[in-house]
Structure formats: structure tokens, C-alpha cells
Amino acid sequence: MFTRVKIKNYKSLINLDVDLSAKKKQPKPLVVIYGENGVGKSNFASVFFTLCESLSTMLARTELQKLIDRNDLKDLIHDEEFRKWIAENLKDTESIIKSCKTINSTENMVLEFEFVIENKHGRYLIEYDDSKIVHEKLEYVLNKNRTLFFEIAGDKIKVNEKIFKDGEYLKEFYDLLEKYNGKHSFLSILIFEIEDKADGYVKQRINERLYEVLVSFILMSVRVKSGYGIERGFRGLRHKIFKDLDEGVISIEDEEELNKAEKMINEFFTLAYSDIKEAYYKREKIDGKIKYNLFFKKMMYGKIVDISYELESTGTQALLQIMPFLLMSVEGRTVIIDELDTGIHDLLINNVLCNISDSTRGQLIITTHNTMFLESPDINPEYIYTFFVDKDANKELVSIVEFEDRTHPNLNYRNRYLKGMYGGIPFTRDIDFEELLEIME
Template sequence: MLCQFTVKNFKSIRDEITFDMQATAISEHENRLIKDKDGELYLPVSAIYGPNGGGKSNVLESLHILVAKILRPLYATEDSNTYPFQMKKIVIEPFAFEMIKKEKPTEFQLFFRTSQAEYRYILMVKKDIIIYERLDRIKLDTRRRSALFERSDEEIILKGVFTKFKISDELSETLPLLSYLGITYKKNEVIKDVLGWFESGIAFLNYGNPIQELRMAVANSEAVKQLMIEMIQEMDLDIVDFRVEEKENGRIEVFTSHRVNEYEAELNLSEESSGTRKLFGLLPFIAASLLDGTTLIIDELDAKLHPVLLRHIIMLFNDMEINRQGAQLIFTSHDLSTMNSEVFRRDEIWFAAKGNAENSKLYSLVEFKNENGESVRKDAKFDKQYLEGKYGADPYLKKIIDWGKVNV
């Protein structure tokens, strides 16, 4: 699972920001938390709100860029059609509005957990060149901490279980050491554990082609298809089944079966509403995440999705009877119908907004304090106060207009 992610000097993100999936000590929906084997508590969902251009998408994109930076070398010799989004050219852009920041590296720090350990991975990159890299581990059963490697401009130091590894003297300065180890020592248990999370423990939607990827998601698992059908029926749609048909040149077509009373008819997915088409782009990944316990990242989850369906999807992850594997859903949204204390804890609501220097800021509702130093009450009307601009991330305007001061 994703524990915590920090990024600095990336696109609109000038200063260090941290996105945290660790649960804070608040008395809200305590039965909706993921409890790991060592007793640590994590959030199953988090939503980022804010105005267009505030930096919501850049927060998620920075995480996507980091994951792609690691995976791309691993897939470089394989069929690129199988891994389309990972094979796209990676461009790591620093903060654009300060010359000094353009000359500084972009910094990433990632904490994540597998069934065996918690890892901390640090990567600093300047114009595609690796400036610094480090990997550390804490074993969950013994709580033993160990450094695995550290790389700087001057040297590479292998530590712990990596001590016996050999590194080429001609290691490319643009190639992450973690990727190199994945290529060279892919059978090593620790390497498999770390890179297994990058490959299968986290997934991104809206960076590829969801409908095309539906073929792989459904074809690989009958359980995914069955859970999709169950979710569709729970949403009170009249779709009782669907099938995926292979066409020439790798194209697919999806056909949905509808039943109204005793009459059943089949439609091409292209004939369905935009909302239904969006569901078929989403549900394979929702189902796979819940079944496998992965972290699913979605930009603009609410786009073309009815608020009732949006709430239903969120509550699937909140329900620990359904979400038995510890899956996580992280998304950006403009929809305010779900911004309330029934759906979210305060530490699950995040805001992205721009400062005076066009720099994005990120903070959660639980850490927000007003000008009097008061925290937001857990029974507050989150959506209403957000619209009033009380959380510092007005959804529509850079500044609130005080209509009482306007001459009429």
C-alpha cells in the first residue's frame, strides 16, 4: 500500500509537499481504516479538491512520473504495445517560475508497504540525470531497519542484503539504480518484492486508454469480470452481463446485455451513455484493486460519473467487509456531493491551491486551521465551508469576491 509521498520542484510544485495515507488519531469512522499486520493504520481513500490550475493533477502526475521512471527501463526490451503508458517519454519538469528552481533537481520520496516490509525510496533527478538515490527497508515481522543502497554523484554504496551485488562501472547516469538492479538481479527476493509493488501494487487510470486496457483486465481474471457484474447490478443498471470481442489489429469491442422484464437485448458499448462507457473504463480497475489490494490512482474520477455512482465507488473501498485486501483509492475531484462527514474522514480530504508565486500548496482538512488557530469540526458542513472559501482553496476563483462591497 502507499504510505506517504513527498515531491519538490515539479511543475507547479515549488516547495516540498507531502501526501500522507497514514491515518491520524481522530475519532471518525475508525472501522473504515486499513489495519496492517503490525497494527499501523492507513486510509482506504483520499480525495484532492481545488480549482482548475491549482495543481491537483500535478500531485498525482508526479507520483506517476516516479513510478514510470523506474518501470520504463524494465520494459524497454519487451513489447511496447503491452506497456503503452510506461513506454511514453518521461519528462521531469521543474518549477517554471523561478530561475533558481530550474537549476535545482526534482526530489521524490516514497514510503510504501508490501506484505513483507515497508520501504523508503528517494530519487533526485535533474534534466533526466540521477543526482541522488537511496533505498531503505523495515521488515514488518521483526521491525528491523536496514539501508539497502545509496547513490550519489561520487559513489554507489550497496548495503545489507545487497552488499554482494556487482554494479557496472558504466552505469548510465540517467538509469535509476533500482531499475538496474531489477534488470540484473530480478530473481533476488528483495528486488522482486520492491519492484513487484511498482509493477502491481499501484495502478494509474487516465494516463492510458481505459477501454483498450479493459481487454487485458477482464481477459486476465474471471473474478474481475464477476465483481464488475455484481457492482453494475448493485448500481441498479439493467446490464446483466457483458462480453469482450477481439477484432483485427488488436482492437476490441464490448457488448452489454440488458434485461428489461423478460426481454433481453445486446448493445454495443458505443451505443451506451457516456456515463456507462466511463463505468466500463473504471470498473475493471476498481474490481482488480479490491481483489488484489492495490493502490489505484485516478485523475478526475467524477468526470461524466453520476454523483450516486461516485459515492458508491468510494464506499466500496470504505467497507472493510468488501475491501478485505487493503485496497486504496486516491483521486482528484470537483464533485461536492461526497464532500461530507458521512463519506470521508477529515484526513481523507485534501486541497491543492496556488500561492502568490504560482506555486501549488497541498494540505489536508484535518491539519487546516482558520485565522484563529481553530481546527475544522468533524461535524462541520465541509462542502458549504469549501464553497465559501474557508479552506483556502476556492473551487472557482483565485480570490473570493465580497459582494457586500460592490456598489449597485
């Protein structure tokens, strides 16, 4: 869970320092971010997605090679849409830089994260120039005190030998660091090693604290907007079916998992919607597999009608898509959701967030335009942030309580936000649409 994020030259965020800590430097369990369109909310959420991508460049390289080697995909390799999918989902370091570094910036892109895992504080920094990683550093608690785990700056590689239990493996890993220096991060190489080697081989040869950091980062879940599309950062889900709650094919041995998902979805949607009487999966068993599709029994004009999930409203579909992320935050993971409220009724999403706010054992960071959250007695005002932009277009992302001399239970934060007292709202002049039409004619 994160207590501070520092960003330099990342997309539209030139210089941003965001404090996400509560009292005693503990991470806030909920962070709700407001701001006008185009101010950088999605870019801030994307920072965490970029962290996930930086952990996966070695794995992406291997997956790409597997695709290239597959005979059944040789015709697709030159297909424009397929190549676009590869570019979006299997990024190397250079691609990350190209898509994330501020346009026309001559300075390096820097992402720095301060975090807490099991009450132990740490800091991770990764810095890029125009084509490669030029600086990477991890500090975390070893035994009782926070210390340097590793730092790589250009050709200088410094590794704390205590984070490795096996001297031979340290030498082997050091060779990998020199070989891939600048192309892949330390953590990316280590994650690849864990996946590539025999089960448990690497885990037995590195310190428990280093593995603790890796697991915390890998299990982070991120959902961010990219233009009209959506990127998902599913990492290490304990329930595989969370990836395909609407439809899919599973082994018949996994039917119990499907039964649990059906029960969970039925519980949620029958409570959230008055007209949904039941949620269930239509199943077809073929050759030891189960093909399933989600359906709802709905009351329509006095009759119960079976409706396929794919025919449901965008709001209902959006709710199902964010459910796994919300459950991950309850389980204790770090979860980032960009535009939580997209397509969902204000009252409904307000009820969902208020209900989950007391259940989150991890950290839930969301961006939103729904101002109802500002009036909710279940959401601590200290958890609500807004982008403030000064006259020179310098940006800050701060908690709204920093704008007040003192907090008061009767203070109407929503009214004060809508009046522009916290920034984060658009100020526009009157628009004459008849004049716009005249220009075209």
C-alpha cells in the same frame, strides 16, 4: 502504501510536502484530493506515474530495440504518430526529465516517497538534474531495524551487501550500476534483471526485503490524465483480462477467466443502473481463440434491447475503465486515479466510492471535483485533502481537518469548502460574453 510524498521542481509543483499518514504513522486507506482547475491535482497524481516510469526505463530500452528490429514495423518507425506513441510509452530517463521537470527551473527535480509495506516503514528518493539521475537512495527494514539498502550519488555507489545473498551476483550487479549510472535507476536495472534472467534466478540472489519493495512498487496501478488523453499504469495485474474488459481475443483455455469477468461485470452494472438488466459477452470461437465483445441488455421503451458497449455513454464506459483499479485497491494494492468522477453522475460515483471505502485493503488516492464526497458519512474527513494557495502562489496539499480547531459530526464540510474556507475553489470575476464577442467583431 504511501505515508508521505515530497516533491521539488516537478511540473507545476515547485515545493510540496504531503503527509498521507493516519494515526501511528500508518498510511491512510483513502485519500480524496480537491482543488481548482490547474492547481496541480493531476500533476500530483502523475508523480506516482513517473515513479512507475522510472522503474521501467531499462525495460523500455529493450522493448524499443525490439520494435526497431522488427521488419514488419520498419515503415512505421518514421511515422509521426507511431513515434509519438513510442515517446509517450517507452520513456528513457532523459525523456522523463524533459516531460516532468519544472519549466525554466535551474534546480534539480526531486521525488521522495515514504511508504509502509506489511507494517515496515521505508523511504525512496530519486533526484534528477537536466539530463540524468544524480541521486538515488532506498531505506527499508532489514531484519528488525530500518537501514540503508543503497545510495548512489554521482560516481559514489554504496550498496548494503546484506541485500544480496550471492556475492558473485553482487559483483555482477555492481558492474551494471557503474555501466548505467545516471541513465537508469538501481530499481530499474534490478527489475530488468528479473525479467531478463531465468525465472527465479534473481529472486533467489537478493534479500526478501528488497524484493518486497520491488513488488510493492511494480504492482501499483496509476491512471492519470494527459491533456485530452489518458495514461494507464497497469502493473502486474493478477487477472490479465482486466486490461481488456470491453473486447479482446483470448485463448480458448482462458474462457473460465472470461466467464468470471462476465459474472463480475453483470453483478456491478445491474446494481449500478436500473435500466441494465444483464451484461454479457458475445463470443466467436476461431482457431482455438475466442473473440469477445461486451453487450448490455437494456430496458428501452418497454422492450429489452441489446446494446454494444461501444455505443454506451461516456459515463458508463468510464465506470468500466476504472473498475480494475478499484478492485486492485480492494485486493490490497496502491491505486491512484486522476479525476475519478469524469463523465459519471455525481450520485452514482458517490455511491461507488462510499461502497468501496470500507472494502479497501490497500490505498486508493483519487482527485475529484465532486463535492458530494465532503458530505458522505462513510468518508472520514481526515482522508479529504485540498490544495491551498497563498497570495504568493505557494501551494500546500493538506487535510481539511487541519483548517478546523476540532472536528464535529454535524460540521458541514461541503458548505465550508464551497465558501472557500479550505481553499481549493476558483474565485473569478464576472465575465461579459457580449464584450468578448465584440472584441472578435
